[in-house]
Each structure stands twice: as C-alpha cells, then as structure tokens.
Amino acid sequence: MLGEYRIEGRRASDIAASVERGVGLGALEPGQLLPAMRELAGLLGVNPNTVAAAYRSLRERGVIETDGRRGSRVRPRPATTARGSIRVEAPAGVRDVSKGNPDPALLPALGEAFAEVARSYAARPGMYAEAPVDEEFGRLARAAFDADGVPDGPVGVTSGSLDAVERVLAVHLRPGDAVAVEDPGWGSLLDLVPALGLRPVPIAVDDEGPLPEAVERAIGKDGARAVIVTDRAQNPTGACVTEARAGELRRVLAGHPGVLLIEDDHGHGIVAQPLHPLAGGTDHWVLIRSVAKAYGPDLRIAAFTGDAETVDRVLGRQRLGPGWVSRLLQGTVAHLWAADAVDPAVVARAYGKRRDGLVRALARRGVEAHGRSGMNVWVPVPDETGAVAGLVASGWAVAPGARFRMQAGPAVRVTVSGLGAGEIEGLAEAVAGVVGPVVARSYG
Numbered sequence: 473m474l475g476e477y478r479i480e481g482r483r484a485s486d487i488a489a490s491v492e493r494g495v496g497l498g499a500l501e502p503g504q505l506l507p508a509m510r511e512l513a514g515l516l517g518v519n520p521n522t523v524a525a526a527y528r529s530l531r532e533r534g535v536i537e538t539d540g541r542r543g544s545r546v547r548p549r550p551a552t553t554a555r556g557s558i559r560v561e562a563p564a565g566v567r568d569v570s571k572g573n574p575d576p577a578l579l580p581a582l583g584e585a586f587a588e589v590a591r592s593y594a595a596r597p598g599m600y601a602e603a604p605v606d607e608e609f610g611r612l613a614r615a616a617f618d619a620d621g622v623p624d625g626p627v628g629v630t631s632g633s634l635d636a637v638e639r640v641l642a643v644h645l646r647p648g649d650a651v652a653v654e655d656p657g658w659g660s661l662l663d664l665v666p667a668l669g670l671r672p673v674p675i676a677v678d679d680e681g682p683l684p685e686a687v688e689r690a691i692g693k694d695g696a697r698a699v700i701v702t703d704r705a706q707n708p709t710g711a712c713v714t715e716a717r718a719g720e721l722r723r724v725l726a727g728h729p730g731v732l733l734i735e736d737d738h739g740h741g742i743v744a745q746p747l748h749p750l751a752g753g754t755d756h757w758v759l760i761r762s763v764a765k766a767y768g769p770d771l772r773i774a775a776f777t778g779d780a781e782t783v784d785r786v787l788g789r790q791r792l793g794p795g796w797v798s799r800l801l802q803g804t805v806a807h808l809w810a811a812d813a814v815d816p817a818v819v820a821r822a823y824g825k826r827r828d829g830l831v832r833a834l835a836r837r838g839v840e841a842h843g844r845s846g847m848n849v850w851v852p853v854p855d856e857t858g859a860v861a862g863l864v865a866s867g868w869a870v871a872p873g874a875r876f877r878m879q880a881g882p883a884v885r886v887t888v889s890g891l892g893a894g895e896i897e898g899l900a901e902a903v904a905g906v907v908g909p910v911v912a913r914s915y916g
Contacts, residue, residue, distance in 0.1 A: 479507070482518055484525035485694065489648040489671055491526070492535055495546055496647020496669045506536060506544045534666065558659075560860055562869035569899070570871040572707065574742070574847065575889040578822055579768045580813035582804065589803040604787055604796035605629050609806040613761070613775035616809075620747040622759050625777040628787050629797045633736055633762040633774045634660055636786075637700065640758050640778075641668055643785035644732050645697055652690035652699040654682055656850065656883065658707045658736075659875040661700065674878040675699075677706065679844045681713035684720040691728045698732035699725070703747055705739030705765070705846025708876045708885040710827065712739065712845040718748035726753035732782075733757040741766025743845045744820035756782050763805055765847070766814050773797060773805050823847045826888040826896065833900035839907050847889040853907055856882035862906035868899055 477499035481487035494500035506512070509527060513520040527544055530536045538544045562568035610627040617627075630636040641651065647669030653661060655674030665672040673694045675686040682701055690696040701721070704712045713721070725733060733754045737747060740761040751757040758778030763771050777783065790796065808814070827843045834841040834851065843849035853859040853873075860872050863884070873883035884903075891899070 479512060479516070481516065481526070482522075484522050484529065485650075485671070487512075487516070487518075487523060487526035488529045488535075489650070491530055491648075492669050492671065493646070493648035495535060500546050502546050504546045506546070508543060535669070558872050558875045560864060560869045560872065563864070566864055566867055566869050567895070567899075568869045569886050569888070569891065570869050572848065572871070572885075572887050573769065573889060574765050575822065578814075578819050578889075579766075580808055582768070582771075582808075585804045585807040585811070585813070588807050589800055592803065593800060598799045600795075602796075602799070604790065606799045606802035606806060608810070609775070609802040612806055612809045614777065616761075617759070617777050620749065622747075622749050622777060623752045623757075625779055626783045628776050628778075628783050628790075629802060630760075630774050630776065630786075630790070631772040631794075631797055632764065633738070633760045634664060635772075636758070636760045636774050636776045637661065637734055637736070638664055638668065639786045639789060640732070640734055640776075640782060641665075641670065641698060643782065643789055644756060645670060649698070650690075650694055650696040652687060652694075652696040653878075654700070654702060654706065654711075656708055656873065656877040656880045658702070658738075662876070662878065672878065674880070676880070677709060677711050679709070679711050679842055680717040681706070681711050682717075682721065684717070684724050687721060688724050688727075691724075691731055696731065698734060700734045700736065701750060703735050703737045703739070703749065703759075704743045704745055705848075707738060707846070708848050708871070708873070708883075709850040710843035710846045710848050712743065712745045713748050713750070715746075715748050718750055721750050722753050725750060729753065729755050735759040737761045738765070739846050741814055741816050742819045742823060742847070744817060744824065745845050751778075755779065758782055758786075763808075766816070766819065767805065767808055771801060771805060773801055823889060826891045826893075829893070829896045830886065830888055830891070830900060833896050834903060837900060837904035839900070839904050843888075847887055849886045849888060850883055851886065851903060851907070852881055852883045854882070856884065859884055859903075859906045863902055866902040866905065868902050 477494045480490045509523040510520050513523045536544050537547050613627050650671045650673050651665050652673045652675045654677045673690045673696050675690050676683045742765050758776050760776040762774040830849050831841045831843050841849050841851045871885040
C-alpha cells in the first residue's frame with residue numbers, strides 16, 4: 473500500500489509528523505490510500521485511538537481526507553482551514569469592530585511620497601539585475617533596527633510580514649517539522665504553518681508575551697524546530713513582550729541554539745512600549761517589521777533583518793520567484809520614513825485611549841479583557857457562538873475567537889481603531905450583557 477515508505481511513531485503527533493514527512497518527500501503521493509487505523513496500530517504497536525488521533529489531526533490540517541469505509545487518503549493537493557472565513561458579516565445598522573484595520577484618519581497621505589518617487593523614476597527607471605533592496609530603504613530600516621537594539625544583520629524586503637514568515641520557514645524547515653506558534657495568535661499564521669506541511673505547536677500567551685515554560689515545552693518535548701513570537705501589539709490579545717519576559721525567553725532560547733527564531737514586531741509605529749528583541753541566542757533568527765498598520769495595509773512592504781545565512785537564503789530564493797519587491801514601493805516608504813510622516817507617539821496615544829478605555833469600561837462591569845498594546849481587545853467568553861450572535865443582536869459585530877486559537881479558551885476580538893469616544897460605554901454594556909451577569913462583590 474505504501475511501497476517502501478514506513479510510517480513511524482508511538483505518539484499521535486509523531487505518527488502525524490511521519491505521514492507529513494512522507495507527503496513532503498513525495499513518498500506518499502496524492503490520492504494514496506493509508507493503512508486502516510487498526511492495521512497501522514498493529515504495525516506500530518500502539519492503541520488504535522492513538523492512530524485515530526493522528527489521522528484526525530491530519531484531516532484538520534488538510535493533509536489527508538477520509539471517505540467512510542473507503543478509508544483515508546493523501547489529499548490530491550494542499551489544503552488549509554481558512555480561518556479568515558470564520559467571520560461575521562455585519563448586517564445593515566450593525567457596527568463592525570471585527571476587521572483589524574487601522575484608523576484611516578491616522579494613516580499618512582501618500583501623494584507627495586509617490587510624486588517624489590515618480591520624479592526619481594523618470595530620471596532613472598529601475599531595471600533588472602539591480603540590488604533587491606533600495607539603498608535608502610535599507611539604510612533607514614537598519615538604522616531603526618539599531619535604535620531598538622536589534623542585533624546587526626543585513627536587511628531584506630518582502631511583501632508583508634506573512635510573506636517574510638513563509639519565506640524564512642521555507643528555507644529552513646521541511647514538511648513535518650514542528651513550529652511553536654502563539655495561542656491565541658494571528659489567524660493567518662495559524663493557517664500558513666499547516667499549509668506549508670509543518671506541524672503547529674501551540675504556546676500559551678499572557679499580557680507579557682509567550683510563557684517561557686510553554687516555549688521550553690514546545691521545543692524540548694514537542695520538538696519544535698522554530699518559534700514564532702510577536703514582540704508588540706500581538707494579534708489578537710494585544711500582548712507586548714516586557715523586558716523581564718524577554719530575559720526569560722532569551723534564556724530558554726539560549727539552551728536551544730539550533731532552533732529558528734522568528735520575531736514579528738507587529739506594533740512598529742503604532743505602540744508606545746519599547747521593543748525588547750529576543751534575537752541573539754540562536755544560530756538562525758529574523759525580526760520582521762511590516763508598514764501595514766502604521767502606513768496602510770495596501771503598502772505591501774515589510775523589512776526584515778537576521779543572521780547573514782538566513783537573509784541570504786531568503787533573498788536567493790526570492791530571486792528565483794518575484795525577483796524583488798517593487799523598488800517604487802520601497803522608495804515610497806523610505807520617503808515616508810525620512811519625512812516622519814507618522815508620529816508613533818500620536819498614533820499610540822490614539823489607540824491607547826480607545827483600547828484602555830474599553831478595557832476599563834469592561835472591568836467596571838466585571839468583565840475580564842486584555843489589550844496591553846495595539847488596536848485590539850481580547851475578551852474571554854463562556855460561549856463564543858452565543859456571544860457573537862448576542863452582540864450582533866445588540867448592534868455590534870466582533871471577530872469570533874475561533875479564528876485565532878487552537879487550544880486557548882473561547883473569546884471574541886474587538887478592534888478599537890475606529891471607535892469613537894462616545895461608543896465605548898455602549899459597546900462595554902453590550903459585551904457585559906452577553907458575557908453574563910456581573911457577580912455582586914462585598915466589601916464588608
């Protein structure tokens with residue numbers, strides 16, 4: 473049935489990883505029938521429930537498909553569970569606070585920057601075989617990294633942060649490898665990892681970032697070969713890595729120098745909290761900064777730096793595909809940076825006032841909420857489906873927590889970027905109404 477390829481493992485996660493490796497190597501071909509669960513359990517000497525759990529995990533990640541008595545087969549092509557489809561479309565008259573977009577009023581005007589770049593292009597059009605990183609863009613990006621204490625390294629450019637993450641994972645890992653991801657975490661990233669044939673391992677997060685013991689467990693016990701951390705304005709919880717937490721995480725990572733570290737500085741340009749980078753303790757690392765939240769999502773640009781080998785691998789692979797990210801866009805962003813078109817302190821205050829105002833308003837009603845930085849507030853709820861439906865009925869569309877979590881408890885995400893000061897109390901009242909009655913407190 474499987475030719476020369478042998479599925480191995482004693483744990484469900486190991487069995488699933490073995491199947492994924494076979495798929496990635498081409499040893500298990502699309503449409504190939506896998507052994508029946510009891511048959512494979514007998515071959516491996518494990519309980520059939522263990523194989524059942526492995527197959528269930530593979531189905532959820534889109535690696536295999538099951539057709540009743542016909543058994544389980546390798547899917548004919550890669551598939552993902554699109555978390556972006558887990559959404560609520562706001563009916564007419566319902567306020568939508570689910571999208572995760574920045575406030576357009578806080579984004580800079582682009583006309584002058586585009587005009588300047590167009591003038592430069594007219595004098596010297598960009599051609600093939602030029603450096604993939606615009607000289608001024610690279611200089612300003614590296615200066616900003618230096619100012620925040622990011623270790624020295626060359627600069628690369630990708631079409632957004634998710635593009636950078638995908639490229640870095642692809643040049644270091646193979647299908648079946650485990651990747652530690654924040655839970656709750658960025659929904660697009662939680663889709664991307666299994667789409668690459670990699671195995672996501674959830675790591676718990678609190679307001680100060682990933683828990684060190686969870687990272688240690690993911691690496692030591694679950695065999696994660698890469699760890700992805702959001703430094704600031706974590707989506708969806710607003711977590712921000714503190715100096716103390718960064719020290720703990722660096723000590724954990726120093727004990728595993730072979731692990732790939734990917735840092736996403738999601739809050740660059742929109743938060744007041746300082747960056748505490750983790751890079752330096754592992755052989756391979758990158759730190760990524762997208763301009764989407766501070767300058768506009770349609771400027772598909774992210775700067776990244778890292779160890780020389782990783783950056784060289786990514787740029788080399790990039791040359792074989794798109795070649796480079798438009799130097800016209802790079803020049804536009806460089807102009808915006810040089811002109812100080814965005815004042816991060818002003819943007820941080822605007823988002824902080826709305827975010828902190830909502831968290832405080834919920835606290836007054838006895839509702840737990842999280843939002844230390846950025847533009848989102850994460851609200852744990854006892855019944856996610858009921859909470860989302862109840863809020864729509866109350867005039868508010870929020871993002872279901874299922875888009876952002878693996879093992880974390882039910883919750884909803886509220887984006888505060890578009891909230892007016894007069895809306896906060898009404899939204900808090902609506903959330904409190906669906907979370908449940910406020911428990912009376914005695915101070916006697």
